Amino acid sequence: xxxxxxxxxxxxxxxxxxKNAADIQDRFLKLLVAQMKxxxxxxxxxxxxxxxxxxxxxxxxxxxxxxxxxQSLGTKFSQMQALQGVALVGHDVTVAGSKVYIKDxxxxxxxxxxxxxxxxxxxxxxPAGTVLDTVDLGAQSxxxxxxxxxxxxxxxxxxxxxxxxxxxxxxxxxxxxxMSDTVTAINTNGSTLQLQLQNMGLVxxxxxxSVD
Numbered sequence: 001x002x003x004x005x006x007x008x009x010x011x012x013x014x015x016x017x018x019k020n021a022a023d024i025q026d027r028f029l030k031l032l033v034a035q036m037k038x039x040x041x042x043x044x045x046x047x048x049x050x051x052x053x054x055x056x057x058x059x060x061x062x063x064x065x066x067x068x069x070x071q072s073l074g075t076k077f078s079q080m081q082a083l084q085g086v087a088l089v090g091h092d093v094t095v096a097g098s099k100v101y102i103k104d105x106x107x108x109x110x111x112x113x114x115x116x117x118x119x120x121x122x123x124x125x126x127p128a129g130t131v132l133d134t135v136d137l138g139a140q141s142x143x144x145x146x147x148x149x150x151x152x153x154x155x156x157x158x159x160x161x162x163x164x165x166x167x168x169x170x171x172x173x174x175x176x177x178x179m180s181d182t183v184t185a186i187n188t189n190g191s192t193l194q195l196q197l198q199n200m201g202l203v204x205x206x207x208x209x210s211v212d
Contacts (some may be wrong), residue, residue: 052062070159075123083187085193085205092212093195097179100124100149101199107149108160110178115142117166117173119171125161129164132160140166144210 038199042190091115100107113120120137133153137145193205 008186017142025107032085059186068205073171085195088187088195088211089185090170090183092180092182093197093208094178094180094187094210094212095200096205097200098161098163098177099159099179100162101179102151102154102157103183105151107154108146110146110180111164112144112176112178113140113142113166114174115168116140117168119167120145121165123163123165124149125163126157128158129161133180142168156182180212 050080063147092119094110100109116139118139120140122135122137124133124135126132133149135147135149149162150164151157151160162177164175164177166175179200181197183195183198184198187194187202194202195205195208197203
């Protein structure tokens with residue numbers, strides 16, 4: 001990944017903003033000098049008015065400088081995020097979803113429970129929605145949980161879907177399902193950093209739940 005373009009853009013923006021601020025100050029000073037040269041000797045410009053005008057131009061210059069600083073910080077943050085993305089290549093990441101990719105006859109997935117559950121059930125579904133297997137995962141605490149599933153009943157499938165049903169007594173416990181995939185590349189062409197995943201394609205970096 002080449003970050004030269006990002007650096008040159010940041011430098012160009014900062015230079016342009018600085019030049020604009022300098023141009024504004026120069027025009028103001030020229031107008032102020034012209035005003036003082038041509039003022040009515042019998043009714044000279046009030047010192048308070050001149051002070052007020054100078055304060056206004058300083059405020060404009062300060063805002064321009066602050067805008068330049070913010071733009072520079074934004075560019076540096078984007079660069080840091082891109083470097084973090086490069087470090088993820090080759091790693092598995094977890095994102096929201098309900099698909100399990102089968103590798104070496106084993107499927108793995110994870111889910112998050114909103115609260116503790118005394119009974120958790122995993123149902124594995126074919127791409128058409130047929131239940132292939134049901135597994136009792138027992139009692140689980142709240143938070144992130146992982147499971148490993150033997151794919152003997154999914155012969156011929158490269159991936160399957162799954163769902164989690166959790167209860168505490170007679171009350172249902174809500175859950176969020178996640179799926180894992182491998183990062184093969186990153187994409188910095190758009191306004192947001194995206195990860196190229198082996199099976200899922202492009203996913204926004206912000207959607208990554210965890211990294212293995």
